[in-house]
Amino acid sequence: MPPPLAPVDETLLAACRRGESAAQHQLYQRLAYLLMGVCLRYCPSRAEAEDALQNTFVKIFTRLDQYRGQGPFEAWARRIAVTTSLHALEQHRLRHPAPTLDPDDVAHDLASPEPCAVEQLAADDLLALLATLPPGYRAVLNLYAVEGYSHQEIAELLGIAEGTSKSQLARARRLLERRLAAHHHPQLP
Amino acid sequence: MTDRKPDDLYDALRNRLADYGQEPPAQLWAGIKAQLPLPVARPQLRRRRRWSPVLLLGLLLAVVGGAAWQWWRTAGPGQSAAGTGQMATTGPRSENRTAATASVPPQAATDVAGAVAAGPNSPAARTSTGTATAAQATELAAAKNPLPAFQKNIDVTTLNRSAAATRGRRLAAVRSGNFSAGRADAAYAEPITAADSDAAASVPAMGAAASNTEKVAVRQETAPEASKTARPRVAPAEALATGDASPALPAVPLAGLSAPVAGVNQSQSLADSPQAGTNEDAPDAAGSAQNTAAAGAMLRRTPALALAGFPLPTAQLSADTAPAMPVVVAQRWALQLLGGPAQTFRTLGGGASLEPLPNRNLPPTAAGPASDNVIANALAEKEKSSTGFGLQVQARRVLSGRWGVSAGLGYQEYATRTDYSGPVSYTTYSVSGLPTRASREVSLRQRDTYRFATVPVRVSYALGQASKHLRYGLRAGTDVAVYLGGSTTRSAPSALKNNSPYRPLSLSVMAGLDLHYRVGPRLELLAQPHATYFLTSLPKPISGLTPRYLWGAGALVGVSYELR
Numbered sequence: 057m058p059p060p061l062a063p064v065d066e067t068l069l070a071a072c073r074r075g076e077s078a079a080q081h082q083l084y085q086r087l088a089y090l091l092m093g094v095c096l097r098y099c100p101s102r103a104e105a106e107d108a109l110q111n112t113f114v115k116i117f118t119r120l121d122q123y124r125g126q127g128p129f130e131a132w133a134r135r136i137a138v139t140t141s142l143h144a145l146e147q148h149r150l151r152h153p154a155p156t157l158d159p160d161d162v163a164h165d166l167a168s169p170e171p172c173a174v175e176q177l178a179a180d181d182l183l184a185l186l187a188t189l190p191p192g193y194r195a196v197l198n199l200y201a202v203e204g205y206s207h208q209e210i211a212e213l214l215g216i217a218e219g220t221s222k223s224q225l226a227r228a229r230r231l232l233e234r235r236l237a238a239h240h241h242p243q244l245p
Numbered sequence: 246m247t248d249r250k251p252d253d254l255y256d257a258l259r260n261r262l263a264d265y266g267q268e269p270p271a272q273l274w275a276g277i278k279a280q281l282p283l284p285v286a287r288p289q290l291r292r293r294r295r296w297s298p299v300l301l302l303g304l305l306l307a308v309v310g311g312a313a314w315q316w317w318r319t320a321g322p323g324q325s326a327a328g329t330g331q332m333a334t335t336g337p338r339s340e341n342r343t344a345a346t347a348s349v350p351p352q353a354a355t356d357v358a359g360a361v362a363a364g365p366n367s368p369a370a371r372t373s374t375g376t377a378t379a380a381q382a383t384e385l386a387a388a389k390n391p392l393p394a395f396q397k398n399i400d401v402t403t404l405n406r407s408a409a410a411t412r413g414r415r416l417a418a419v420r421s422g423n424f425s426a427g428r429a430d431a432a433y434a435e436p437i438t439a440a441d442s443d444a445a446a447s448v449p450a451m452g453a454a455a456s457n458t459e460k461v462a463v464r465q466e467t468a469p470e471a472s473k474t475a476r477p478r479v480a481p482a483e484a485l486a487t488g489d490a491s492p493a494l495p496a497v498p499l500a501g502l503s504a505p506v507a508g509v510n511q512s513q514s515l516a517d518s519p520q521a522g523t524n525e526d527a528p529d530a531a532g533s534a535q536n537t538a539a540a541g542a543m544l545r546r547t548p549a550l551a552l553a554g555f556p557l558p559t560a561q562l563s564a565d566t567a568p569a570m571p572v573v574v575a576q577r578w579a580l581q582l583l584g585g586p587a588q589t590f591r592t593l594g595g596g597a598s599l600e601p602l603p604n605r606n607l608p609p610t611a612a613g614p615a616s617d618n619v620i621a622n623a624l625a626e627k628e629k630s631s632t633g634f635g636l637q638v639q640a641r642r643v644l645s646g647r648w649g650v651s652a653g654l655g656y657q658e659y660a661t662r663t664d665y666s667g668p669v670s671y672t673t674y675s676v677s678g679l680p681t682r683a684s685r686e687v688s689l690r691q692r693d694t695y696r697f698a699t700v701p702v703r704v705s706y707a708l709g710q711a712s713k714h715l716r717y718g719l720r721a722g723t724d725v726a727v728y729l730g731g732s733t734t735r736s737a738p739s740a741l742k743n744n745s746p747y748r749p750l751s752l753s754v755m756a757g758l759d760l761h762y763r764v765g766p767r768l769e770l771l772a773q774p775h776a777t778y779f780l781t782s783l784p785k786p787i788s789g790l791t792p793r794y795l796w797g798a799g800a801l802v803g804v805s806y807e808l809r
Contacts, residue, residue, distance in 0.1 A: 075282065084274055093266035109269055113277045179265045182258075201255035202262045208685065212619075217681055229254065 064129040073120045080117055087130065088113075091137040096183060097198050098141035100148050100191055108144040112137040138203060142213060145191055177239070185235050193228035200225050297656065301636055305582050312806040316765030578808040581651065583637040583771060587799025589659040590630035594782055594792025622791045623671035624663060624689060631660035631692055633797060637701055641805065647707035647718065655699040657726065657777075659795045662692050693733045695783065695795060697726035697751070705759045713763070720759035720773060726751040728783070746788030753779045753795070767807040774800045 064086060071079030091112055095105035115136050123132050177185070186194055195214065199205040200221075205213070207221040214221070639653030666688040672681065703722035728747050757775025764770055776798045784790035 077278070080278075080281065081274060084277065088269045088273070089266040090264070091266075092269045093262070093264075096267060097262060097265070106270060106273060110273055110276050110280070114280045117277075117281055177261075179261055182261055183265065197258075198262075201252075201258045204259070208683070211681075212683055212685065215681065218683075233254070 066125075069120060069123070069129065072117060083116075084113055087116075087133050090130070091133060094134055094137040095141045095144075097186065097202065098138065098195055099144050100187070104144050104148060105141070108141045109137070111144075112140045115140060134203075138199070139213065142195060145195060149191060177236075181239075185239060186232070188235060189228055189231055193224055193231060196221055196224040197228040197232065301638070301656070304638065305584075308580060308582050308806055309804055312765065312768040312804060315806075316768050319766050577643050579641045579643075579769075579805045580808060581637070581639040581641055581653070581771060581803060581805045583639070583773065583801040583803035584635065585773075585799055585801040585803075586632055586634045587777070587797040588630055589633040589661070589795065589797035589799075591628070591659075591661055591783075592794040592796060593625055594794060619671050619789075620669065620685065620687065622789075623669045624665065624687060625791055625793070627665040627669075627689075628661040628663050628693070631662040633658040633660045633694070633799075635699075635799070635801060637699075637801065637803075639701060639703070641703075641705075649705040649707075651701075651703045651705070651722075653701055655701050655724070657697045657699050657724070659695045659697070659797060660692055664690050666690075693731065695731040695733075695747070696729040697724075698729055699724040699726045699753075701755075703755075707759075715763075716761040718759045719756075720775065721756040722754070724753045724755065724777065726753055726779070746785055746790055747783050748781065748785055751779055751781045751783060753777050753781075761805065769805040769807075771803045771805050772800060773802070 064083065068079055068083055072083055088109065092105065092109050095108040095112065096102065099105035099108050112133070116133050119136075123129060186197070189197065192214075196210055199210045199213065200207070207218045207225070210216075210221040211218040216224075635655060635657040637653055637655035639651040639655075641649055641651035643649045667686070668684050669687045670682065670684045672683070701722060701724050703720055705718050705720045707716055707718035709717065728745070728749050728751065730745075731747075755775050755777040757773055760772040762770045762772075776796070778796040779794045782792035782794055784793055
């Protein structure tokens with residue numbers, strides 16, 4: 057059950073800065089649902105997403121003094137969740153190196169789906185579909201399409217070149233379109 | 246987000262997933278709570294920080310107030326004590342009387358001495374009576390107290406002779422108005438005081454006491470000075486008893502009576518002062534001085550300081566009318582309270598290359614924040630100096646010669662300022678370790694502060710010839726600085742225990758000048774221009790931040806209160 061989307065007020069943040077446990081728990085309840093979704097979109101597994109979410113909240117509570125009120129607090133917390141999840145993803149890739157897939161070799165003969173195909177999918181199904189993408193592609197796609205980052209910002213976050221970000225986004229899009237087409241037309245070869 | 250183009254697929258993805266969420270597992274909060282610091286830790290620290298300035302201010306007020314009170318207390322009586330000199334050892338009453346006498350104009354004092362000769366309460370009158378009716382006084386003394394009578398007679402004899410010798414000069418001195426507040430005035434007044442204390446019962450007793458105190462004056466001054474001291478008592482007596490300037494006639498029989506005791510007195514108190522031997526008859530009567538009454542009288546005398554072993558100068562001292570300077574005695578221990586501003590900045594380490602450490606060199610848990618600090622490192626080059634401040638409480642000990650050491654506690658705040666808007670270029674490292682150059686538009690206006698509790702240890706060396714008020718020298722030392730916190734945007738690896746990217750302990754060195762200006766017997770004003778440099782880099786190596794060596798230049802001012 058998602059909590060009500062009310063902005064986090066300064067009183068609650070001040071109590072959290074003082075280390076009041078009740079206030080911290082209240083802030084956790086407000087943000088955990090949304091930030092869990094963020095972590096799930098980037099992390100390769102639910103277990104790792106839960107770990108990332110835990111680290112996200114620890115960072116939030118220990119760095120509250122760095123939040124200066126420039127923009128909504130939810131956006132600040134969401135950014136921490138994104139960077140923490142990307143870090144978890146990076147650690148996962150270091151521990152489990154996998155061969156790079158060439159999206160051009162995957163389902164190259166599938167038809168491109170309509171954009172409404174995305175909306176016809178349930179959010180959980182769409183997330184499962186995204187999870188089938190290579191982690192790097194999925195991260196760039198999430199950052200660009202869902203979070204709204206620019207390629208320059210993505211390059212900074214991931215430590216890659218801006219051109220790499222663009223090319224990976226293009227490949228991720230192509231791969232997602234084909235996965236969607238395969239999902240809607242399973243009978244096609 | 247400048248290169249974003251409308252795209253239906255991306256918009257559809259954002260609509261479906263932007264607000265997507267899931268309930269986290271129930272036990273997740275327990276895990277988060279276990280990693281958070283104790284909730285009571287921060288309020289305690291904050292409360293301490295809030296009270297520390299108040300405590301320091303209170304300490305400052307206490308030291309300054311105590312020093313001012315001590316200075317006021319010693320400055321007031323100190324002047325009169327200096328004015329009376331060693332005569333102040335005769336007791337507190339002498340101080341009062343000294344002041345009273347000093348307040349009388351010289352001419353008036355002379356006139357009054359003669360005019361009120363009949364008044365029994367007037368010292369001048371009493372001494373006049375003692376001289377004028379010497380025979381009666383001797384009889385009275387014999388009837389009541391033989392010893393004071395002898396002493397009185399001795400005094401009269403002595404004083405008459407010395408008075409005759411120096412009469413003209415003394416009169417001129419008295420009338421010249423020079424006896425106002427100086428040492429001579431104290432000696433002048435003292436016999437009157439002592440006489441009053443010893444002569445509550447009879448006139449002869451007054452004379453005896455006057456003899457005692459007069460000897461004190463003789464011992465301190467010279468023979469002519471003693472004659473001058475005796476003048477106020479003798480001059481009216483001469484005027485009343487003999488009616489002319491020759492005291493010899495009434496003095497002769499008195500001298501005959503007083504000769505034995507005079508010998509005693511001279512042998513005991515004036516023997517070391519040949520210049521003061523105004524009674525040439527003393528040796529003739531030395532044998533008869535061994536009576537117990539005289540010994541008892543001597544026991545009652547006020548102790549006097551021993552004379553110097555060499556002949557005392559005979560030159561007449563002029564009256565010291567200038568205010569006495571407080572006696573400055575160097576104290577070994579002093580408490581110093583200092584505070585002041587400083588212009589502070591930092592030196593970035595790493596030589597010409599200010600690039601961050603590659604993430605691959607960092608622990609996995611530190612890699613993320615280190616990459617977060619890439620921008621902070623790039624922005625560090627845009628920093629400018631800012632104003633900090635420092636407070637110190639030190640205990641200082643003077644060593645032998647010109648050297649001194651001090652140690653204490655302090656608080657120091659260093660600050661830098663960033664006011665920058667524009668592109669920032671920096672280098673990032675991919676997972677494979679290859680550096681990539683990037684740029685980003687940044688607009689930042691911020692003041693970074695770094696607060697430290699310090700343990701300053703100083704060595705000072707005095708230069709030049711110190712004047713009565715001003716001393717100057719060199720000062721150098723080191724500070725052990727404990728990082729208390731600050732206001733920065735730099736992040737820290739979560740692997741760090743206290744989640745701070747900065748070292749808890751640093752070491753700095755300082756050098757500067759040491760100026761002292763004495764404003765009281767124990768109080769000095771201090772000014773210490775100095776420069777400080779951190780030997781250790783503030784950020785931890787694991788933080789990924791560029792090494793940062795703080796430094797500052799400023800001036801501490803304060804007070805020093807000498808303890809003992």
